[in-house]
Amino acid sequence: MAQDVKKLPVSAGAEASGGHGTSPPPVKHKRPIAEERLESLFQTESISSLLNHNEDALRRGDISAGYYVSEQAFGNLMPSLKPLRDRLANHGFSFELTYKGEGMGNMSGGLSKGMDYTHEVRIAMLFDLGRLTRWKPLEGWFLHGIVMNREGRQVGWDHVGERNVLLTEVWSIHGPAAARLADLYVEKSFLNNRININLGRIALTHTYSTSVLLCTFMTMCSAPMAIREPAGWSVYPKTSWGGTFRIRPTRDLILRTGVYRIGPKAVDNTGWAWGSEPYTGIQTPVELTWEPFFGERKLPGHYKIGYAHDTSPYADMIGVVPPAFAGSVQKHKEKPRDTFYIETDQMVYRSHGQHQMAGGYVLAGFVHNTPSNSTFANEFYVGASLLGIIPGRPFDRFGVMYSYYQLSPRTTYGQRLRQMAGMSMGAYVNAPQTHSAILEAYYGIPIMPGLVVTPEFEYMMRPGETSVIPNAVLAGLKVISAL
Template sequence: MADVGGGISLGIDYVHELTLQTQFDLGKLVGLDGWTIHTLLMERVGREVSHDRVGDYNISLMEVYSLSGHSVAHLTDMYAQKSFLHNTVDLAFGRMALTHVFATSPLLCSFMMTCSAPVAIKLDAGFSVYPKATWGGRVRLRPTRDTIVQVGAYSVSPLNEDISGWAWAGEKSTGLMLPVEFTWQPFFGRRKLAGHYVLGFAHDTTRYSDNIGSVPVGTARPHSGEARDTFYLEADQMLYRKGGANQMAGGYILGGYIHNTPDVSVISDEFYIGSSLLGIIPHRPHDRFGVMYSYYRISPRTELGERLRMDAGMPLGAHVNGPQTHAAVLEAYYGVPVYPGILIQPEFEYMMRPDETSHIPNAELVGLKVIGTL
């Protein structure tokens, strides 16, 4: 991805990800019918254009670099799974990312910014986001054809801890993440236009320090440690069906809203709205075009602390140019499946208010994303 205008430096950054995914059928191996073991190993290498070129350290514009940076052989998944009662109950436990099943969808991962979850969720340590795995488990219930309820419990550890994914004994646990999510998946009309309407809540028992930070004596008093809650609402609706019966065979509109406890979260509020449209160019039935606008509000408590330090002549912190308030990103892509298993996807991103201030010019970026599945 290249910064071609604005930001702090024009130029190109490159990243790649290699993954090896396996699935073991324990019924065939040891006689435990219905049980499977899932594992995923990953390598990531490259540079992050957000840091190098744009000047933003909160919002990652290149999904592959993401949270972990360089990883030669990162263990992302190792968990067991089994379905019961005609697939109405599904159990999984082991080492896994919480956002494999909570606050995510295939549509979100067709975009760079929101894969595998919206940014306001990615930045919270309690939400272990791919490739950050943690010990945990979840139960998914399907009481009717169109409804799903799932609950989970996951250990919380800092996002930058155990970068390899293998150092289990040295991984520090700070609390427990307890998510619950309700999904309604209706099918409308004779064309069975699929919709997904998700309401979720998660409570992180970890006690986090106040975002206000160090401030001049007498100006404000930091709050004592506080737990973090996250509320999210995500929705998508198929507008037309084209080229098949599966849930990605068509065009969608989508949107979402996330709210985090403001005093102890990097981003207190986010909303996004967009569309993902299949086959909009004649004779190109499998191409997909997507566009999304995302808005991010930095915690007001963070802004207050930075304003107090600035007024007192104190340093604001590394990579901070002024009191941080909000930012927005417009993303567009056009995905072309050039061969079975090969997807070529040109990307465009326009970031407004890098570093969540007005000190850095808005940045224009273009790039190319290539996915190969063997």
Template structure:
């Protein structure tokens, strides 16, 4: 049975009374959106909590406008599950929940102008914005919507009534080299984190204000460094910038919604990679989480769980576009390992990222896509990758070291190609690809490119299991390679972490995430590494392992 409240049920086409007027093509495409915009500017752009519908306890009531997707992401708790509250809505439609007890729709930012940009050129029947609204939960995998300890749900609800939300999670990874590399063997890493979200409207009456914080504990060793001789790529998801830490501050920032929830601002201690050049989908892969390696590898960039002072502004100019920009402190990666030594930090400069996203929905199946382009300028002064050369070597090879600032550009996309039966943005199969380019003079990786696919519901009855296949290519900066070759040819030894002049590394990753039970993900992992460490002097390697995520 489909339920309708003043609009359309999920999957319905236009009712006869609302069919587009083909004699006046502009009206069905823009008039309804203008009317919706009038409602927004009248102050009715906020979404209500999920409303009960008679006879359908699992129906979710959502606002008529679409929104940028965020949710309780298992890989990076810095992306909060945000829900707006309000007294009125302009239009309600109901969408059946995929799983009983699933979290309600998360609405983030209302559009500033209702007409679309690129999607406005589509025939009305192509764009799912025009008839039914897709639920906005863009995260993976599904255990993040449930908990291992449902007995705590009542306690969570009582705290939530006072504006306090919390989440505890445990993540473990075991990866081992089965063949090739420097040596055989396995390494183990784990992360335990505790997150708190405070709704200051409920607590103190401060409308639009909230505070988010996370503390984590990490321990273990990197299989890349220990077994593969690769000091650039982690190969696992957890081990990285923070190293072993008993109580690392992952983030602590405030959030403010302005202009009837059309503008979202966050500021405080936070990672840049939570919002830029990333998505929940890419974090179903160990190699990409929580940001492309080419961006997070170089010293200074604020990548989860390494936080720095910063601010980010996000807005939705139209229903199908998102624009965000920010400013972040840049500091040496090794400084302030615990995340608490704010007064002793060394600041080298500031990073200024900007990113534009187009988010279309195609057809009656609501096949969603995310197409992103971004740019970032880092004002820090970095040394030349050519390294320190004697005047004779530099002159003989025609190269001279010069310090410079750093620029990065990225293009990412993912597009759903089929839907596996659910209504959320993760209930289906995607193709995805991306490319990152950094200033070659001072970046370890000048280029990174990847392409892959993510399939949900391949096995009947297992709609929330997900198969992922990814090919990732890394190009060491030609400037860095040139410096290494000059020194080696001159008879000098290279760094102890470098087996030889470095050029490229490629990795194939295959994983299968099993939604074992509510709140528990088990994901077997396979990786095949071509040229570990960027050199052919280390044999190609096969890596096997498993990841386990428990949401308490």
């Protein structure tokens, strides 16, 4: 099966580097990533057939956004290692060693002026089990693994007064761990690459409700906050036992669905405690993606609709009901949680290449969770990611994003009851919480192969989801390097 993998015009590094404007001429590279080699069941199109009658040549050789968000640095800082990498790959093992550092400071508003730093050091490994063992039953089976270290503090907690929305991408959310195991799963394609499965320990937000474009924004990677926050959506580096089944019904559609065992986020600190890890229920996500190409320049778009049902019992977000209201206010019983989302991105102009990241995009999305037992009832976002907007800097990428977050109305109601009763509304809560919003902008600069430097700006409106804390202005720098 490994011999059947097609040569692709963009490598894993180039895919994400395009997200930050670091996409020099694409490099052909073999990589068994599911969507890149998933053949359609029927050699036709769905509603894309109404757009034009030209052969969709791009789709067959182009990268496919969404399955796995790679690092955003093109090439490597140590090209002298390429012969060794090639020899290892020929024997069935390849790897990517990356560093990501983020420093964000609160310049005005919030709780206080100050800066926090956080980083991630990660090694992503891919084992071609057929080549490694030379055993025919394992031909076409691949093992994916990630081991990483994260350290640092969250500027939103320390200086802004925001504890629901993360203001940086990287944060040691589960506490210190010298080596944390993230994804560890096997992948296999069947029926001449028409069906793809993966099984093991997987971060759901590396498979569902994600894209290369979203992960160029600090506050949106690897998925919108309303997706990442619920315990049922295991977010990297937290993983869940389960698997995903993928098919491409037609050339322009991808359907993915799966079943995952769900457990509390904060219990497993390292990812290695498989036997003692508790679980509360089952998550069953399903996502359909339409990938059309518009016009003579074949501008790609990605239009997703998704739904997930989490069988875990979740408590009413109203919290503690004061005794004075106990006779008139009843808490809802624990019940499962549902999530619905729509996400879109569309290239609006093409520049410096024919691959999918060679141009500028507009993007938008909406997420809805069961309001009574979810921290975030709704989230919507709208933004743009534009390549080469400054003359003489063709591979720089500028991004801007506005995101709006609405908390559960039951959270607001419960806090108002406790406020009227003279009780504490909750830890770090200074008024009934309702909503907040963030305006984020970045400018990604490829310094050299393997190194991207990105100045960042954020304007946090209503920190803590109240009007008590002043709006905060933040600025910082993100550095990504591939060693």
